[in-house]
Amino acid sequence: MASSYLRNSEPGRRLSQKEIADKVGVSISTVSRALSDKPSTLSEELKQKVKSAAEELFRQKTMFGDGKKLEHIGLFIGASSAPFAFVVDPFYGDILLGIEGECKKQGFHLSFTTIDRGQDDPAFIFEKIKQTNIDGAIFLAVDNRRLLEEVVESGLPSVLVNARHPGLPIDTFLPNNHDGAALAVQHLLQKGHKRILYIVDLHRATIRSRYEAYQTTLEQAGLFDPTLVLRTTTGKEEVIIQQFFQGPKPDFTAIFCTNDVTALQTIKVLHEFKLRVPEDYSIVGFDDLSVVNLIDPPLTTVRVERQQLGARAVRGLIDRVALPNTATETVELACQLIERKSVKII
Structure with a gap:
């Protein structure tokens, strides 16, 4: 948005090229070229420095039309x-x-x-x-x-x-939930896993994006099996996972959990059934909470900043x-x- 601050701003919110030039310590012509869409000989580093300065200065001037600051x-x-x-x-x-x-x-x-x-x-x-x-x-x-x-x-x-x-x-x-989930499934496929259980609560649209990536990635590999989707309910995840492992279940070698909390609950249940990670089942989570690097074994997961x-x-x-x-x-x-x-x- 940096160049828009110069073109579209209303009086009182408009930045001058001189203000930006003074902050960065460059000439006005350099600021003009950095904010222009036209090709130039300026380095990408300098262009970004000028644009960042423009954004910072403009935020300092941020106001509504009546002069009231965003406070x-x-x-x-x-x-x-x-x-x-x-x-x-x-x-x-x-x-x-x-x-x-x-x-x-x-x-x-x-x-x-x-x-x-x-x-x-x-x-x-x-x-x-x-x-x-x-x-x-x-x-x-x-x-x-x-x-x-x-x-x-x-x-x-x-x-x-x-x-x-x-x-x-x-x-x-x-977060880019779709691409992040695709990374998780692709990682399991690369490790040789073809039967991947997905444990998920689908009540939120953001999580449904992760499910869509799981399904699409496996379909492209010719490996999607709807019987390998374990749907949970908020607040009842651990009980549902316990019930799943108590009864007859399809064959699988890996588990993709919709988030790290679900992964931790799944590992707890596996321990109750004397099952080991990754010897019996491999597991991948999503979010990269700080605690998942402290468990044994440390959890492979997808990091969200x-x-x-x-x-x-x-x-x-x-x-x-x-x-x-x-x-x-x-x-x-x-x-x-x-x-x-x-x-x-x-």
Whole structure:
């Protein structure tokens, strides 16, 4: 968005090339060439330095049309990521750390509202917005589309984190769940595994993207078997996994778990049945929570840069306030396979 700050900004929010040049320590002509779409002899490193300076300076000037600064951000936390989940699943706690850290860096005040089940009525949320007098909002793992539609309609600058609502005009920041899951399945295939059990709770769209990648990757290899999908329910994962291993089950050599918490629950159940990882079953998780490197064996998993995701959402909200009329965007952060000791070659 850096060049847009010069072309499209309203008076009072527009940056001059001289301001950018002074910050970077280069000439105005260098700034002009760095922000231009035309080919130039400038190095990519210098271009990026100029663009980053432009973005930083512009955020410092971020205002609404009435001159009110973006000072107070409201974080609305969906029921699936409510405070209890921060204890059970550090995934959301790490996103929160990223949001808090970036707000502190930018000098913003941050307030929290938990949207408990049954409290996601738009009237309740708008009353909270009125009470807290926020300038912009971040919605974390909010799946109520009607609520978000009304937020968008209200004009409150907002962004969405770790949720998916196709067609909804709101800036969205989430991991690349599809490609991350494909990495996990491809890794197991490369290790010789052809029968891969997938343990998943499909109630959220973000997780369904992981399932779609699992299915597509195995279909392309001619190996997809719907009997190898074990569907769980939130809060009952361990019980369902126990029941699965107690009864007759299809043959498989590897297990892909939809997240690391499910992987840890699965390993616990395997231990109860005197089954070993990876000798009896190989396991891959998703998220790369800090604890999975401490278990025996350390878990192979897919890393999600959770703090980066939270920080990126705050910067996205700043950009949305600065340029309210630009097209909304969906940013999917790349995931990385982290190979440890929970998968064997067969």
